[in-house]
Amino acid sequence: xxxxxxxxxxxxxxxxxxxxxxxxxxxxxxxxxxxxxxxxxxxxxxxxxxxxxxxxxxxxxxxxxxxxxxxxxxxxxxxxxxxxxxxxxxxxxxxxxxxxxxxxxxxxxxxxxxxxxxxxxxxxxxxxxxxxxxxxxxxxxxxxxxxxxxxxxxxxxxxxxxxxxxxxxxxxxxxxxxxxxxxxxxxxxxxxxxxxxxxxxxxxxxxxxxxxxxxxxxxxxxxxxxxxxxxxxxxxxxxxxxxxxxxxxxxxxxxxxxxxxxxxxxxxxxxxxxxxxxxxxxxxxxx
Ligand code: PEP
Numbered sequence: 001x002x003x004x005x006x007x008x009x010x011x012x013x014x015x016x017x018x019x020x021x022x023x024x025x026x027x028x029x030x031x032x033x034x035x036x037x038x039x040x041x042x043x044x045x046x047x048x049x050x051x052x053x054x055x056x057x058x059x060x061x062x063x064x065x066x067x068x069x070x071x072x073x074x075x076x077x078x079x080x081x082x083x084x085x086x087x088x089x090x091x092x093x094x095x096x097x098x099x100x101x102x103x104x105x106x107x108x109x110x111x112x113x114x115x116x117x118x119x120x121x122x123x124x125x126x127x128x129x130x131x132x133x134x135x136x137x138x139x140x141x142x143x144x145x146x147x148x149x150x151x152x153x154x155x156x157x158x159x160x161x162x163x164x165x166x167x168x169x170x171x172x173x174x175x176x177x178x179x180x181x182x183x184x185x186x187x188x189x190x191x192x193x194x195x196x197x198x199x200x201x202x203x204x205x206x207x208x209x210x211x212x213x214x215x216x217x218x219x220x221x222x223x224x225x226x227x228x229x230x231x232x233x234x235x236x237x238x239x240x241x242x243x244x245x246x247x248x249x250x251x252x253x254x255x256x257x258x259x260x261x262x263x264x265x266x267x268x269x270x271x272x273x274x275x276x277x278x279x280x281x282x283x284x285x286x287x
Pocket of ligand 1: 045201205206207208209245246247248266267268269270
């Protein structure tokens with residue numbers, strides 16, 4: 001999806017003029033340096049949706065459209081991981097799991113281990129999604145155990161954080177997010193931070209049709225990046241991808257992704273059809 005014109009502009013002498021012209025025409029990336037430093041990531045969190053045929057069909061459509069400019073990860077329901085993984089095969093689209101249990105094996109009825117996920121081709125996992133925190137009662141401690149276990153097992157992890165409406169209205173959004181980032185990443189080595197993406201997902205925006213304004217998203221992402229800097233280093237903070245989630249659609253994706261600290265999105269409802277999802281991936285490629 002990367003435009004050939006843009007690549008030419010980056011590599012040829014005298015390209016500054018061309019870049020300036022493209023910028024004026026609204027065709028160039030908003031933050032080329034940022035794009036080079038942090039490849040955008042777009043996740044499709046299918047949650048408890050779709051059936052076998054629908055999952056396979058959507059996986060085929062996404063795989064046919066994605067060329068690797070943007071890191072794309074699909075998170076199907078557990079029972080469709082294997083067939084979706086087979087469809088994704090060697091394409092640049094990665095297979096993700098929505099959840100897992102942090103113990104290696106044993107008497108944990110209904111749970112799925114990281115080794116089982118690896119067996120079926122999963123390379124990326126979510127931890128701390130707001131529905132797991134707020135509907136299923138996962139604490140920061142559980143989320144932290146999951147992050148550590150997944151990193152130890154070699155997976156990429158998407159750590160989801162975000163404030164509730166009540167917390168935002170009380171002026172505590174940044175404090176809540178900072179706490180979730182600190183607790184979620186407790187004990188993580190800076191060496192493994194290259195496998196961590198943070199998803200800022202305000203709870204009030206998930207599945208509600210309400211989206212943070214690009215300015216509010218930027219402000220929250222900036223605060224999260226400052227927390228990562230305080231925990232690790234400026235270099236780690238600059239290299240860490242922070243994606244936005246919460247009612248992202250084709251119509252608002254470009255404005256959100258154009259923000260300096262917004263490195264793509266975690267998409268729920270709009271990831272359930274290729275017609276909705278692919279334009280969002282394209283918006284990330286052009287951000
Ligand atoms: C999500 O599930 O992480 C999400 C952001 O959902 P939606 O896009 O539907 O708000």
